[in-house]
Amino acid sequence: MLGFFKSICYIIAMVNHMRHTRAHTANRRSHHALKTPNLSVCSNCQAPHLRHRVCPNCGNYKGVNKIDMTPKVTKKTVKK
Ligand SMILES: [Zn+2]
Structure with missing residues (x-):
C-alpha cells in the first residue's frame, strides 16, 4: 500500500515538472514593461497633459475651454 502511495506521489511530482x-517565463515577461506616455504641453497654461485629452489643469482642448475648472478651485478654497 505504501509503495502504491509513493508511486502516486511520484506521478504527481512528475506532472508538477511540466512547466x-x-x-x-522571462521571454514572455520581456514585453510586460510599462512605457511612459507621450505628453503634450497645453497651449493655454503650458502644463503637460495626455495627447487628445482635455488639459487637467485648465480644462482646455485645442484652445477651446471645454471644462470650467473654477468650481473645483472654489471647493478647494472652501476646504482651506
Ligand atoms: Zn492647460
Whole structure:
C-alpha cells in the first residue's frame, strides 16, 4: 500500500515538472514593461497633459475651454 502511495506521489511530482523554464517565463515577461506616455504641453497654461485629452489643469482642448475648472478651485478654497 505504501509503495502504491509513493508511486502516486511520484506521478504527481512528475506532472508538477511540466512547466515552462525560467528563460521561457522571462521571454514572455520581456514585453510586460510599462512605457511612459507621450505628453503634450497645453497651449493655454503650458502644463503637460495626455495627447487628445482635455488639459487637467485648465480644462482646455485645442484652445477651446471645454471644462470650467473654477468650481473645483472654489471647493478647494472652501476646504482651506
Ligand atoms: Zn492647460
